[in-house]
Amino acid sequence: MSFKMEKVLFLGDSITEGAGASSLSKRFTDVFAQKTGVQIQNYGIGGTRIARKHLKSPNPRFDDCFLDRLERMDGEADLVVIFGGTNDFGHGDAPLGEPDSEDEYTFYGAMRHLLQRAIEKYPEARIVVLTPLHRTSECVTVNEIGLPTRPLKDFVDAEIEVAREFSVPVLDLWSVSGIQPRVPAQCRAFSADGLHPNDRGHERIADCLIRFLETLG
Secondary structure, three states: OOOOOOEEEEEEOHHHHOOOOOOHHHOHHHHHHHHHOOEEEEEEOOOOOOOOOOOOOOOHHHHOOHHHHHHHOOOOOOEEEEEOOHHHHHHOOOOOOOOOOOOOOOHHHHHHHHHHHHHHHOOOOEEEEEOOOOOOOOOOOEOOOOOEOOOHHHHHHHHHHHHHHOOOOEEOHHHHOOOOOOOHHHHHHHEOOOOOEOHHHHHHHHHHHHHHHHHHO
């Protein structure tokens, strides 16, 4: 893929916003821009989810879901990168749902609507999905707000399944990032807190994305 004159929009949560990085210039979106020379716009908001939430969060900012934010993004893009799902697992109240769900209050349904609307808004742009990274709490059965949850891997698989339905390429960071904070050595090397990547982790994500896009042509 040629990065000349590319306009790239990033839609995500706290990792996209830059959590764990020592400065905004060290977050993966900005490292990506520095290494490729593209123009980027960052629409990352910490604590946000792909699916809608039934109950309001203590901080209203956390309820600015991906579906709503997509509507406010720039109307022009050459590439749209969607990176979320870990908060749906971590503190959402929307169930994973059934694979054919159209309900925005399920993860499957919200992911399906998100990709449909992204394609409608950017019909000629390349759209890619990044799966969640591993995290130390990825196997819990009760989430941060006390609700039962499926393992994070189930949310990863759902993203891949829905993206395949729309022929949207997926960078499976869960499988290929080389960041597994449950392994102490990798946690020290690449993670700030067992969830958010540190500077080296952010750079690794940027490098993974660049290599992935190069395979798409």
